[in-house]
Amino acid sequence: MVNKYKFSDSQLISDYLKGDEFCLEILIKRHKQKLYNFIYSKILDRDLTEDVFQDTFIKVIRTLKLGNYNEEGKFVSWVMRIAHNLVIDHFRKNKRLQKFQSSDSFDIFSVLKDNSLDAEDNLIKNQIDNDVRDLIELLPADQKEVLVYRFYNDLSFKEISNKTGVSINTSLGRMRYALINLRSIISKKNISLTR
Numbered sequence: 001m002v003n004k005y006k007f008s009d010s011q012l013i014s015d016y017l018k019g020d021e022f023c024l025e026i027l028i029k030r031h032k033q034k035l036y037n038f039i040y041s042k043i044l045d046r047d048l049t050e051d052v053f054q055d056t057f058i059k060v061i062r063t064l065k066l067g068n069y070n071e072e073g074k075f076v077s078w079v080m081r082i083a084h085n086l087v088i089d090h091f092r093k094n095k096r097l098q099k100f101q102s103s104d105s106f107d108i109f110s111v112l113k114d115n116s117l118d119a120e121d122n123l124i125k126n127q128i129d130n131d132v133r134d135l136i137e138l139l140p141a142d143q144k145e146v147l148v149y150r151f152y153n154d155l156s157f158k159e160i161s162n163k164t165g166v167s168i169n170t171s172l173g174r175m176r177y178a179l180i181n182l183r184s185i186i187s188k189k190n191i192s193l194t195r
Contacts, residue, residue, distance in 0.1 A: 009075035017064060028057060031076050035083055042087045051156045052090060054172050056083040061176055066183075135185055143178035146171050 004012065004026055016023040035056065040049040059082050063069050069078070136144055145164060149155045155163070160171045 013064065013069070013075060017067075024061070027075070031079060034076065035079060038080060039083050039087060042084075043090070047156050047158055048090065050158060050168070052083060052086050054157045054168070054175075055086050058172070058175060058179065059086070062179060062183075065180065135182055138185055139178055139181055143174050143181060146174040147178040150175060 004015070004020075004023060007015070007023070007026070009027060009030075012023040012027050016027070032053075036049060036053055039052045039056075040046070043049050043052065056079060060079055063082075136147060139147065142164075146160055149160045149163060150157070157168045157171050157175075161168045164171065166174075
């Protein structure tokens with residue numbers, strides 16, 4: 001029997017893309033501590049770190065499955081870049097609006113925006129949101145449940161695990177299959193979800 005634990009990252013990726021799911025598990029275990037420590041050093045919150053870690057590997061899986069990974073550098077550097085971008089996204093998403101101090105030089109027009117110009121964009125966004133909700137309804141119940149908790153209720157994988165009574169890894173797996181199934185449905189129905 002071949003000991004895949006001794007395989008290089010690139011060999012494990014190659015075998016994973018050929019259908020050997022165990023190779024991804026080896027890659028995750030191999031780089032988990034380094035990646036987790038990196039994320040935690042930026043966020044300093046264990047639950048959020050776990051979420052960003054899980055989201056990182058969802059993105060890794062998605063990119064690998066779509067065939068968009070090209071080995072320009074080392075696998076671990078690429079994964080760290082994804083994690084770094086997700087950490088930045090987290091901070092952008094949670095950034096508080098600045099408070100404006102009252103002063104003689106304060107200009108109200110510097111903070112106001114004419115939202116009427118965005119009416120068409122809002123209509124398109126609403127249509128895309130409705131299309132996505134319709135597609136989600138086509139998923140198996142367990143996959144739909146995890147996806148809705150994660151993206152619409154903004155729950156962490158730990159919270160999802162507690163609500164559904166399954167492990168974090170099972171929740172992650174259900175999310176992964178939900179995304180794979182959505183991609184398949186979108187492809188089969190030739191749907192465009194871009195503005």
